Each structure stands twice: as structure tokens, then as C-alpha cells.
């Protein structure tokens with residue numbers, strides 16, 4: 001009997017110790033990200049895992065008096081050759097500019113929250129999007145985003161993931177693990193949606209969402225229209241498919257009054273000067 005009590009007592013002590021250690025670890029993980037990326041520069045903020053934690057940290061979001069104006073930057077390939085391709089050196093200068101000027105880059109989830117509730121984690125916010133999921137987003141954009149601790153959203157053409165110059169599923173999964181990017185739908189085949197029948201449109205919207213939801217184990221909430229083409233039917237179908245926002249290529253700063261499924265973006269073109277870039281993202285929210 002005495003012997004049993006010793007075992008019980010020992011076990012309870014062990015449980016208490018383990019419990020204490022777990023609680024302590026949780027407390028540490030909770031408090032560590034409370035410091036901002038700016039102030040923890042160099043040390044532990046440099047690791048991918050803490051970057052993820054930093055991004056998901058509980059921040060007090062403030063309600064704006066005036067409707068949020070959100071600059072959504074539109075990039076495609078990070079390379080050179082045509083008007084849709086921005087060279088890595090330029091992309092780097094732009095990301096460094098955002099970092100130095102203390103912009104907060106939103107994730108898709110944060111952008112939805114910001115636009116739909118008119119709240120922000122801080123007043124200088126920007127949302128970086130890269131369309132088409134080119135492979136250079138991994139080789140050229142990701143290292144720059146990691147280095148500057150910024151976040152971007154990549155809009156995937158789910159029927160193109162087997163193509164050599166596009167990201168494969170394995171690459172997307174690895175990229176997402178860094179906490180630096182998230183993925184949204186850019187449909188299955190990148191067709192002009194407004195030229196399709198409603199049934200064809202539905203297929204493009206639903207099948208791409210299903211593919212991303214399944215393969216990336218997520219609820220895909222953002223849709224980006226190929227070439228920005230959409231009509232009233234597209235917008236209705238986007239909502240019915242479960243998307244919460246959709247992006248166009250209409251030039252401008254995004255505002256909810258444009259419509260949740262009709263948001264404008266700012267096209268970043270090759271050769272754009274940093275001064276022009278700075279003027280584009282310089283939006284005052286109050």
C-alpha cells in the first residue's frame with residue numbers, strides 16, 4: 001500500500017512538473033512575438049518559425065474613422081522581358097522601401113478582416129499580390145520577402161502547377177511553411193471569365209478553390225480574376241463558391257465601396273522608380 005502511494009505521489013509530481021514546463025513554454029511563445037519585427041531585427045525574428053508567429057500575433061486592431069484605403073500591389077513574374085515582369089533588383093528595392101518605411105504587409109486573412117471590418121493592425125498597410133504563381137516567385141521573390149520579413153499572396157492557376165515555369169504543389173507547400181506567403185485562386189485555366197458561360201465560370205471558380213482547399217489544407221477565401229475580367233455573373237458566382245473577396249486589375253487603391261468582388265489594385269511596372277512606387281503606396285488612413 002505504502003509502495004503504491006509512493007508511485008502515485010511520484011507520478012503526480014511528474015505530471016505537475018510536465019504541466020508546469022508546458023505552461024512555461026506556452027507563456028514564452030506567447031510573449032516572444034509581442035515584440036515587433038522592427039524591434040527584434042537580427043536575432044530570433046530572423047527565423048522562419050518566429051516570422052510565422054510574429055505574423056499571427058495578437059495585435060490590437062484599431063477601428064478607422066474613414067473607410068480603409070488599401071494599396072494592393074500587383075506583381076506577376078519577378079524577372080525581365082516584358083511589361084508584366086518586374087526584375088528582382090527592383091522588387092528588392094520596393095520591399096526594402098516598405099520595410100524601411102514601416103509598412104505592414106497583410107496576409108489574405110488580415111486583408112479580409114481589414115476591409116470588411118474597417119479595422120487595421122496599424123495605419124500603414126499594404127497587400128502584396130503576385131499573379132500566376134511563376135516559379136521565380138520561389139527563386140527570386142521568396143528570398144527577398146524573407147530577408148525583409150514581408151508577406152505576399154500568390155494567386156495560383158491550379159491547372160498550371162505541372163508546368164516547368166510555374167510553382168508545383170510541393171514548392172507551394174514548402175513556401176507556405178515559411179509563413180512568408182499564402183495562396184489564393186487565379187482559376188483553373190486562366191481564361192477570360194466574362195467570355196464564358198455561367199456553368200464554365202462556376203467550374204473555373206469552384207474547381208480551383210476545391211483544389212487549393214484540398215491540397216493546401218485551407219479555406220481559400222480570395223479569388224483573383226484572370227486579366228481582371230469579370231462580369232456581374234462572375235461576382236455572384238464568386239460569392240456562391242465561398243470566396244470572400246475578389247481582385248481585379250482596375251487601377252487604384254482598394255476600398256470596400258468598389259465591392260468585395262471588384263477590388264482595384266496598383267500595377268507595378270518594370271522600370272518604375274522608387275519615388276513613383278513610394279507615391280503609389282503613400283495612402284493616408286485615419
Ligand SMILES: [Zn+2]
Nearest residue numbers: 131132226227
Ligand atoms: Zn494572371
